[in-house]
Amino acid sequence: MEVTSDHSFALAQAPLPVTDAKEKATLAAVALGLLALLGAAFDDDGERARLSMYVALGLISGGTLAWAWYKFGQGEAGVKQNNLWLRASTSRGAIAWVTGLVLTGFYVLLYWFPQYLENLIRTLDPFSQALRNRAADQWFLYGTFYTLAVLLMGGRALWKYRHSRYQLIRTLSVMFFQLGFAFLLPGLLLFFQQPEFYFSYFWPLKYDYLFPGGVADLVKNGGLGVFMVFWGAIMSLVATPILTYFYGKRWYCSWVCGCGGLAETAGDPYRHLSDKSRAAWRWEVRLVYPILALIVLITVLLWVNQLYGSFLGEIGNSLNKFYGFAIGAVFSGVVGVGFYPIMGNRVWCRFGCPMAAYLGLLQKHFSRFRITTNGGQCISCGNCSNVCEMGIDVKQYAQRGEPIIRASCVGCGMCSTACPRGVLNLENAPERVGIKHRNSFTPIRCGY
Amino acid sequence: MGLRLRQAVCENWIKTQTPIHTVIGRLKTANFDPEFYRRHEPAIQRQFAEILAVKR
Amino acid sequence: MHLVIIGNGITGVTAAQTVRRLQPAARITLVSDESEHHYSRTALMYVYMGHLRYQDIKPYEDWFWKENRLELVHGTATALDADQHQVQLSTGQTISYDNLLLATGSVSRRAGWPGQDLLGVQGLYGLPDLAQMERDTQGISRGVVVGGGLIGVELAEMLHTRRIAATVLVRDQHYWGSVLPPEEAELVDKQFRQHDVDVRYRTELREILGDTDGRVRAIVTSQGEELPCQWVGLGIGVTPNLSLAQSSTVETDRGILVNELLQTNLPDVYAAGDCAQHRQPGAGEVPIEQLWYTGRMQGETVAHTICGRPTPYRRGVWFNSAKFFNLEYQTYGQVPARTPTDIESFYWQHPTGNCALRINFAPTPMML
Numbered sequence A: 001m002e003v004t005s006d007h008s009f010a011l012a013q014a015p016l017p018v019t020d021a022k023e024k025a026t027l028a029a030v031a032l033g034l035l036a037l038l039g040a041a042f043d044d045d046g047e048r049a050r051l052s053m054y055v056a057l058g059l060i061s062g063g064t065l066a067w068a069w070y071k072f073g074q075g076e077a078g079v080k081q082n083n084l085w086l087r088a089s090t091s092r093g094a095i096a097w098v099t100g101l102v103l104t105g106f107y108v109l110l111y112w113f114p115q116y117l118e119n120l121i122r123t124l125d126p127f128s129q130a131l132r133n134r135a136a137d138q139w140f141l142y143g144t145f146y147t148l149a150v151l152l153m154g155g156r157a158l159w160k161y162r163h164s165r166y167q168l169i170r171t172l173s174v175m176f177f178q179l180g181f182a183f184l185l186p187g188l189l190l191f192f193q194q195p196e197f198y199f200s201y202f203w204p205l206k207y208d209y210l211f212p213g214g215v216a217d218l219v220k221n222g223g224l225g226v227f228m229v230f231w232g233a234i235m236s237l238v239a240t241p242i243l244t245y246f247y248g249k250r251w252y253c254s255w256v257c258g259c260g261g262l263a264e265t266a267g268d269p270y271r272h273l274s275d276k277s278r279a280a281w282r283w284e285v286r287l288v289y290p291i292l293a294l295i296v297l298i299t300v301l302l303w304v305n306q307l308y309g310s311f312l313g314e315i316g317n318s319l320n321k322f323y324g325f326a327i328g329a330v331f332s333g334v335v336g337v338g339f340y341p342i343m344g345n346r347v348w349c350r351f352g353c354p355m356a357a358y359l360g361l362l363q364k365h366f367s368r369f370r371i372t373t374n375g376g377q378c379i380s381c382g383n384c385s386n387v388c389e390m391g392i393d394v395k396q397y398a399q400r401g402e403p404i405i406r407a408s409c410v411g412c413g414m415c416s417t418a419c420p421r422g423v424l425n426l427e428n429a430p431e432r433v434g435i436k437h438r439n440s441f442t443p444i445r446c447g448y
Numbered sequence B: 001m002g003l004r005l006r007q008a009v010c011e012n013w014i015k016t017q018t019p020i021h022t023v024i025g026r027l028k029t030a031n032f033d034p035e036f037y038r039r040h041e042p043a044i045q046r047q048f049a050e051i052l053a054v055k056r
Numbered sequence C: 001m002h003l004v005i006i007g008n009g010i011t012g013v014t015a016a017q018t019v020r021r022l023q024p025a026a027r028i029t030l031v032s033d034e035s036e037h038h039y040s041r042t043a044l045m046y047v048y049m050g051h052l053r054y055q056d057i058k059p060y061e062d063w064f065w066k067e068n069r070l071e072l073v074h075g076t077a078t079a080l081d082a083d084q085h086q087v088q089l090s091t092g093q094t095i096s097y098d099n100l101l102l103a104t105g106s107v108s109r110r111a112g113w114p115g116q117d118l119l120g121v122q123g124l125y126g127l128p129d130l131a132q133m134e135r136d137t138q139g140i141s142r143g144v145v146v147g148g149g150l151i152g153v154e155l156a157e158m159l160h161t162r163r164i165a166a167t168v169l170v171r172d173q174h175y176w177g178s179v180l181p182p183e184e185a186e187l188v189d190k191q192f193r194q195h196d197v198d199v200r201y202r203t204e205l206r207e208i209l210g211d212t213d214g215r216v217r218a219i220v221t222s223q224g225e226e227l228p229c230q231w232v233g234l235g236i237g238v239t240p241n242l243s244l245a246q247s248s249t250v251e252t253d254r255g256i257l258v259n260e261l262l263q264t265n266l267p268d269v270y271a272a273g274d275c276a277q278h279r280q281p282g283a284g285e286v287p288i289e290q291l292w293y294t295g296r297m298q299g300e301t302v303a304h305t306i307c308g309r310p311t312p313y314r315r316g317v318w319f320n321s322a323k324f325f326n327l328e329y330q331t332y333g334q335v336p337a338r339t340p341t342d343i344e345s346f347y348w349q350h351p352t353g354n355c356a357l358r359i360n361f362a363p364t365p366m367m368l
């Protein structure tokens, strides 16, 4: 037999099936749309820029939906992963790097140089006036793009995963929460002269909601403001543990959260890029728990300052500033989304999000949720690990017949959807102990 | 075919030579389909009952 | 104790892990020629289809072997000297063993058709086959798959993802005739139709025709029809890999003969997995089991015996699973293609034809 070593085993790169004319047409529409967007960004003439913007949104939306339908909406429903690791766009090829650079660049402009986005922001003024009764700003531009991305790519996910009712309902849920709770409702609140409040974001992700300053701001607004503070506190401290106990952290991370929403829709083409190695897992633990500790510490310091006078000086505030810059902007935005095409769609959720860390601790230690494996049916094919956006090496558990109880699992259910042998299932069953292990062998060291 | 069944439950039924009525009646416990999937047990149980009725 | 295992497939690797668990001090060496590390043979198709990369189908990360003190030798075992307790390697090295496990797996079967050695004719068993398929299916328009079993449907699906038209030749009158009852086979046939695969039942391969460069140009079916194609995939099953066994006095038939402790006729030499043939298989069981699951179970069982806890191999309640394009399949217990007369069969099928359930039971008393 021919001797093949792991290192030399590289398949002659297969030429991909040519993109056919219809698919090219849909992609061309998207590309034209992006061009029109660029046009709008550089056009100082407000009227013309607005027109460009409308054309851009129309082309991008129409093109994306047409492409998604063409690629995933036709033919038989089922797992559609062909050529995933062969295409440049989804396997860290040139297209992926360009996409990553563009996204990262956009975030840099958004956070630190919004003046360059001025033309684009102005094009949204009429829309912003109608929804929020005020002029648009960079965050409104961002929110609009963000929501549009969730909706359009949500459409793609609905077509792609239409064989799985779990995925359909879950995708609709993230689309609903992004559009309703993270975009329209905060806008309407502003319209009615109320504080812009996101009912779907909680401390410690939306950390200032429980900061003394944030609370004071809300309370100023009377009854509704008080309710908002109450809602935030209850959700963070009472509802989160209870819901996580019954359903696992997925009730939030892959059903409600906006960051999760973007990851599950726009980020879906990149989910397999998350690193499954033990080394990556070590980084995860090293980063995400200290970040949770840091934000808890900052919150406590600020409250101590508030209640006992500022004898701690400015430590709390400077830490807060640092956190806002390093974690809030650089990590969650620039790296979190900008690096989608390179590091996968859950970089932020996995390595940085304090809410995910908090939910994860609850999930690991106080929850009924787990992924069960079906006896000895696993063939170690690795499809489950591949689709895990949180970088869990799912097959390590499956091939040993063990249930998966991991802090990081967001319960997206893709492993179960992708498994060709029906091995995995997400369950909230009451009993966690006494789960039968069919394969009695337990390898001696697996890390984790 | 197109359904996921729990290995532990099925094996147990086979090993203990469980009566077919019990198996059909408790089909739900063997279901391993993901959440929100359409459940087919009622249809299966109905068909089983019909066949039985014809036989009698 | 020094255990030497030939073959790093699921059988050899499971045995190695189990011995490590039972005897933490044992020295364990895995010799294998196909790949440096264990990989999942069952996932070969996903690499071709671009779902996964080669590194994704390795069940363990590379540090696993070292940390668990499993020594890996990348080379072919060419000769076995049972008297000296030694194995000769292609690298020129000789390894001595206290116990030897042969887990050499299978090789693809070929039926001796005229033209079967032409360029573009192959089976699918290992990495070299995958590389060959990658090379030989580039830019072609039609492939023919011979065999109506599990590998046959995988090959057809692989071609389908590259938009290569596929024809499948099936000897029986329906798909996987030796295992599936006709109703289930019909559901698989529906999958073939939905994926535009041209399936010819009751049809066998007669001959493969080549062009002047020695490449496949067409095949001739048992009906005498000539089908132009540029690639032929053979999915007619596998047969135990005996190349090493035959260099020694180990007794073989179709496979390496073993008793229920998975011992061969030679002292301290065991065989398990695809390559082993049971002298006395259990009732209703086949003598050669060629499955991932049985490899794993045999590997685990033989490890106990090797560690001084003689454990007879028991198959347990039969189970298996597969996937035909989008249709998943699971089976538990004995569900033969033709229901015996003393058994009743209850069959339910969803009106869409996308799922079905069959339960076989004894009519009196009515139980499984």
Ligand SMILES: Cc1cc2nc3c(=O)[nH]c(=O)nc-3n(C[C@H](O)[C@H](O)[C@H](O)COP(=O)(O)OP(=O)(O)OC[C@H]3O[C@@H](n4cnc5c(N)ncnc54)[C@H](O)[C@@H]3O)c2cc1C
Binding pocket: A001, A379, C006, C007, C008, C009, C010, C011, C012, C031, C032, C033, C034, C035, C041, C042, C043, C044, C045, C075, C076, C077, C078, C103, C104, C105, C106, C124, C125, C126, C151, C154, C241, C243, C244, C272, C273, C274, C275, C289, C290, C291, C292, C293, C294, C295, C321, C322
């Ligand atoms: C494409 C495909 C899909 C499959 N899908 C499924 C499935 O879905 N479910 C299922 O249950 N089964 C499936 N099988 C069958 C399953 O993969 C095999 O039964 C299983 O891999 C056998 O494992 P093994 O360890 O006994 O042998 P192998 O995996 O064959 O390992 C033996 C290894 O030993 C090496 N070797 C042999 N001789 C020597 C020597 N002299 N010196 C050094 N090395 C040597 C070989 O190169 C090989 O790497 C599939 C098989 C194939 C090919």
Ligand code: SF4
Binding pocket: A377, A378, A379, A380, A381, A382, A383, A384, A385, A394, A395, A398, A399, A418, A419, A420, A421, A422, A423, A424
């Ligand atoms: S659980 Fe399923 S997807 Fe994961 S390795 Fe096992 S068979 Fe493959």
